[in-house]
Amino acid sequence: NRIFRKRGWLQVKDELGLETLDCGGSKVFAVADHQIAHVYVNDTSIADEVREVVLAADGVEEIRESSDLWGKGIAADRGGDFVAVSDEDAWFTYYFWEDDSKAPDFARCIDIHRKPGYDPVELFLDPDLKFPLVKIAKFLAKKKLGFRGLMDVIPLNANLVKGSHGRDTVAPQEQPVAIGRGAGQVTSAEEVFFWIRDSLTNSVSGDSNAR
Known part of the structure; x- marks a missing residue:
């Protein structure tokens, strides 16, 4: 999103001095989800240029067309116009602001519904806060008394995250077991569901394949 903003493609709205993403007013924007990002192109005249810019971005391995991934149906209608896949040692943030002092109020909170993308930095407390637990306690006390407030204790430093997931091509030593x-017959992530389902079904019927 920051790359799109520098290109003049992404628009933000000023809300009391803070910035929020204007999806409808943007020519293009991205919704990040770990190691993939759905890219929505509202201005089709720049569609090819957007693809070139995304592919050239540091940390991007490839892009895939939504039509190839999902065909027709709700996934194709709701998903991005194309999907960017990160390198194995990278992941996508949803960040769209250029100045942390103008980040929206929800950026420093656990707020999955207002953030345009997944934010694994929510796993951390801001290391710059001297007494984060005291701040959390104050928030809970205010809430108990009926006051509204923000539990803004989340950092804005994506470098704190040291791992991710989402790619469908993973080195053997990094794959789940x-x-x-x-289990030896399971050869793909898609087959795991059916193996678990059949194992549970057989377990209920008394003929378990998984112990």
Whole structure:
């Protein structure tokens, strides 16, 4: 989103001195989800240029067309015009502001519904806060008394996150392990669901393949 903003494609709205993303007013914007990002192109005249810019961005391995991923249906209608996939040692943030002092109030909170993308930095307390637990306690006390407030204790430093997921091509040593009878027949992430389902079904019927 910051790359799009520098290109003049992304618009923000000023709300009491803070910035929020204007999806409808933007020519293009992205919704980040770990190691993939849905890219929505509102201005089709720059669609090819957007793809070139995304592919050239540091940390991007490839882009995939939504039509190739989902075909027709709700996924294609709601998903991005194309999907960017990060390098194995990178991930996408949703950040769209250029000055942390203008970040929206929800950026420093756990607020999954207002953030245009997943924010794993919510796993951390801001290391610059001297007494974060005291601040949290004050917020809870105010809430108990009926006052409104923000529990703004989340940092804005994406470098704190040292791992991610989302790619469908992962090095063997980084892949999950399925343990149980019949697990050796599982060769893809999609097959894991069916293996678990069949194992549970057989377990209920008394013929378990997973112990």
